[in-house]
Amino acid sequence: MRCVVLLGVAVTxxxxxxxxxxxxxxxxxxxxxxxxxxxxAGEEDPGPSDTPVGGAPGAVGKNRAEEKxxxxxxxxxxxxxxxxxxxxxxxxxxxxxxSRGTEPEVDSISIEYKNHGLKIxxxxxxxxxEELEVLPTFNGEFSSGVKIGTEIPxxxxxxxxxxxxxxxxxxxxxxxxxxxxxNDTLASARLFARNSRLLDYRLLKK
Numbered sequence: 720m721r722c723v724v725l726l727g728v729a730v731t732x733x734x735x736x737x738x739x740x741x742x743x744x745x746x747x748x749x750x751x752x753x754x755x756x757x758x759x760a761g762e763e764d765p766g767p768s769d770t771p772v773g774g775a776p777g778a779v780g781k782n783r784a785e786e787k788x789x790x791x792x793x794x795x796x797x798x799x800x801x802x803x804x805x806x807x808x809x810x811x812x813x814x815x816x817x818s819r820g821t822e823p824e825v826d827s828i829s830i831e832y833k834n835h836g837l838k839i840x841x842x843x844x845x846x847x848x849e850e851l852e853v854l855p856t857f858n859g860e861f862s863s864g865v866k867i868g869t870e871i872p873x874x875x876x877x878x879x880x881x882x883x884x885x886x887x888x889x890x891x892x893x894x895x896x897x898x899x900x901x902n903d904t905l906a907s908a909r910l911f912a913r914n915s916r917l918l919d920y921r922l923l924k925k
Contacts, residue, residue, distance in 0.1 A: 790857075792861045796851065798911050799912035800847070801848075809832050817843070827841065827917060837853060840919075849916070850917055850920065855906050864877070867904075869904060870905075871903050878894070895915070896910050909923070
């Protein structure tokens, strides 16, 4: 495992014990840097700019206003949406974790937004959000009105009878949605893009 901090974003590289993927990790980081609009590994930092981060004068104020906006999953933010659109919507992440798969096609990135209580997961070779991971600190809501802390009866009333339910998880595989419980209330959730190749999705579907 290797961890570096670039422009305030912690980037961690994880590799499987049996490494079969020899693609340069730097390429992955540079590609992500282009999506984020910041110089990362292997790129030269041009130095301070008079233009605020965000691309135009006044963007700092705009970004602050966007941070106060309630995030609604299922409207602007969805699993399966373009990754660059999600990055533009959510802003600068707290940390980025890059996991190397057994082959380049399944290399993945996990991008954490601590201020939003969200992680987004993607494959490094595809511009698509493969998974939205809703953390216990998520301060937004679902388009249905469900929020962290919603009780089980209201979850079932909203989403219908689940395929599977126990004390820790409610499963809606047809919606590619998995709701995790604590004290009979929604504590976190994971939503996946259609036909996602992420390992976590394959494990949850079993």
